[in-house]
Amino acid sequence: MVKSLGSDNHSGIHPKILESLTKVNYGHSPSYGTDDLTQEVRALFKNQFGPSAETFFVFNGTAANVLSIKTFLKSYESVICSADSHLNLDECGAPEAIAGCKLLPLPSPEGKITVDQCREALIRGGDQHYSQARMISITQPTELGTLYTYEEMKSLAVFCKENHLYFHIDGARFILAAAQLNKSFKELTEDIGVDVLSFGGTKNGLLFGEAVIVFNKEKTKDLKFFRKQCLQLPSKMRFLSAQFKALFTNELWKEISMKECSMALYLAEKINSIKELEILYNVQVNSVFVKLPKAWVKPLRESHFFYIWNENDWSARWMMSFDIEKNDIDQFVDKILELKGGA
Numbered sequence: 649m650v651k652s653l654g655s656d657n658h659s660g661i662h663p664k665i666l667e668s669l670t671k672v673n674y675g676h677s678p679s680y681g682t683d684d685l686t687q688e689v690r691a692l693f694k695n696q697f698g699p700s701a702e703t704f705f706v707f708n709g710t711a712a713n714v715l716s717i718k719t720f721l722k723s724y725e726s727v728i729c730s731a732d733s734h735l736n737l738d739e740c741g742a743p744e745a746i747a748g749c750k751l752l753p754l755p756s757p758e759g760k761i762t763v764d765q766c767r768e769a770l771i772r773g774g775d776q777h778y779s780q781a782r783m784i785s786i787t788q789p790t791e792l793g794t795l796y797t798y799e800e801m802k803s804l805a806v807f808c809k810e811n812h813l814y815f816h817i818d819g820a821r822f823i824l825a826a827a828q829l830n831k832s833f834k835e836l837t838e839d840i841g842v843d844v845l846s847f848g849g850t851k852n853g854l855l856f857g858e859a860v861i862v863f864n865k866e867k868t869k870d871l872k873f874f875r876k877q878c879l880q881l882p883s884k885m886r887f888l889s890a891q892f893k894a895l896f897t898n899e900l901w902k903e904i905s906m907k908e909c910s911m912a913l914y915l916a917e918k919i920n921s922i923k924e925l926e927i928l929y930n931v932q933v934n935s936v937f938v939k940l941p942k943a944w945v946k947p948l949r950e951s952h953f954f955y956i957w958n959e960n961d962w963s964a965r966w967m968m969s970f971d972i973e974k975n976d977i978d979q980f981v982d983k984i985l986e987l988k989g990g991a
């Protein structure tokens with residue numbers, strides 16, 4: 649079977665995650681997170697992220713982001729984020745429609761925003777005509793497959809504290825960041841002063857499920873109610889909890905991350921010398937962004953599906969799932985070489 653390079657949610661469920669679902673599929677259990685397993689897994693999150701971490705499972709990543717904003721901000725407040733962020737480009741205006749807050753998108757050539765840019769964006773404090781910046785949201789790893797360094801994360805966190813801003817991380821693929829930066833989840837969140845994290849599951853081998861992790865005690869009680877109001881309270885919660893437990897067991901998250909990142913590097917190395925292809929960003933996690941000849945797009949996509957990231961310059965994203973193997977990449981590169989031969 650030819651595998652897709654479209655996204656890390658094109659693959660199926662990781663076998664160990666699937667096993668965790670069948671294991672929990674017996675008898676009856678209380679609903680809405682009041683079951684023992686969910687309590688156990690929420691404690692597990694505290695072990696991983698620090699004692700202040702309060703975890704709320706939700707169905708999808710867009711909801712995790714929107715709930716993070718809704719819980720922390722008032723409707724006259726705004727979120728500084730990257731113009732390339734999922735929040736800004738791929739949530740169909742959900743932050744504005746549901747959290748009711750404005751986004752302040754900043755240009756981010758490599759998917760990252762800087763402290764200097766945020767400082768420049770912090771204008772008109774107290775001006776009743778202007779939406780008040782109250783949160784910085786970064787995506788880690790970014791939508792362009794790059795990583796904020798640990799120091800960059802810390803500087804943004806310090807800047808937030810100095811300027812009474814909340815710090816949110818969209819971590820749909822946060823496991824990749826922790827693995828690649830070689831830091832614990834706690835070091836990348838509670839220790840540096842993150843207020844709220846959208847922690848991904850679906851892109852990382854789960855059937856579905858994400859977690860909103862709040863590090864700010866005052867806000868946890870609000871999130872509980874907003875989650876329900878926003879239609880995101882899963883009733884058979886134990887099936888989400890079981891999957892996250894499996895993700896942490898024996899550091900499955902690290903195994904998945906290392907594999908995906910090494911496959912992206914393998915692809916990047918194999919195509920590096922093909923002059924028709926331009927690798928656009930540092931390959932730091934599980935995706936390779938390339939500019940490719942327009943004529944190659946259709947035949948390549950017919951064999952291995954992928955997304956065109958920018959229709960104006962025909963750049964594409966090739967993304968690795970946990971089950972992409974070297975021979976899948978070899979097959980894909982052979983197809984590229986076939987096209988090159990015929991060019």
Ligand SMILES: Cc1ncc(COP(=O)(O)O)c(C=O)c1O
Binds near residue numbers: 821
């Ligand atoms: C960085 C990032 N954040 C959030 C999401 C949202 O996830 P969902 O599609 O589950 O709403 C995605 C999904 O592509 C993503 O890539």
